[in-house]
Amino acid sequence: MRSIWKGSIAFGLVNVPVKVYTATEDHDIKFHQVHAADGGRIRYERVCTVDGQPVQYSDIDRAYESPEGDRVILTDEDFSKLPAAEKHEIPVLQFVPADQIDPILYDKSYYLEPDSNTPKAYVLLAKTLEEVDRVALVHFTLRQKTRLGALRVRDGVLVLQTMLWPDEVRSVAFDKLDDVSEPKAQELKMAETLVETLSDDFDPSLYVDEYQIELKKLLDEAIASGSSKVKRAPETAAPEMDAEVVDLVAALQRSLEASGRKVGKTTPKAAAKPAADKPAKAAAKKTAAKKTAKKAPAKQATRKGA
Secondary structure, three states: OOOOEEEEEEEOOEEEEEEEEEOOOOOOOOOOOEOOOOOOEOOOOOEOOOOOOEOOHHHOOEEEEOOOOOEEEEOHHHHHOOOOOOOOEEEEEEEEEHHHOOHHHEEEEEEEEEOOOOOHHHHHHHHHHHHHOEEEEEEEEEOOEEEEEEEEEEOOEEEEEEEOOHHHOOOOOOHHHOOOOOOOHHHHHHHHHHHHHOOOOOOHHHOOOHHHHHHHHHHHHHHHHOOOOOOOOOOOOOOOOOHHHHHHHHHHHHHHHHOOOOOOOOHHHHHHHHHHHHHHHHHHHHHHHHHHHHHHHHHHHHHHHO
8 A cells, every 4th residue: 555645643742643545445347438339448638618629737727606607716826825724734623432423424534554663652542542432533634625534443553534524414304204103112113123133243244245246257257258348459549648648748749849840750760861871881891991901911921922
């Protein structure tokens, strides 16, 4: 694993240096969109709706549009002025009982690794959380966004779970539940009996994603059997590049065009051939000179002998 963030936990006057790692991963099989006729990859461009031209990533700003249709365009400089928690610090705000946090508030999970030669402060915080049976509410700034988080312990390792802000959870009320009568005592008793028959300790190994397993099996069998559904990607297909690389290539292309040089012509190669022939001719002359030098002593010897 590679860390995605580096900073420290501010636990009172105790500073706990940590590295942050993503704790979960998506095991869903990824698919690309392709042209049904030839299997070619489908590409997308960022195109401006006003002039119809592709836009470089560096030329893109973010805009907010109000319900009334007013559009406010903000730059990186505007965002830098907004209040945010320390980018490399996770301040502890409060310690609360875990059962008081509604699970709907939990978002993503991250592992925290001690980033110190003497991780005593890390172990101290982890042991303390285990002993008091509470979670620490913290602020966590990731990708220029301040988040609320819950710090807890899992198998001796600190885990940070980002949380939704309370006002991000929708309140709901369904009209169909207003006039429903309460369950009868006999119905409740039978339902509780059914729950008891299905009750057991939680074992994560019992639950697997059958859909992904069967999908992977289907793909492996198709490849192994040489099915007609299997098509080799065209060798001429361009490798996938991120936006910044594409922008760089486009900028280089425009720079060459602006300089007046023609790109893609065979003229430069043809012009390079005479230069490549010169070393060959020079080498041929040197070889001929050596042969002449070797023959000269032999002739002299013959004359002397005569």
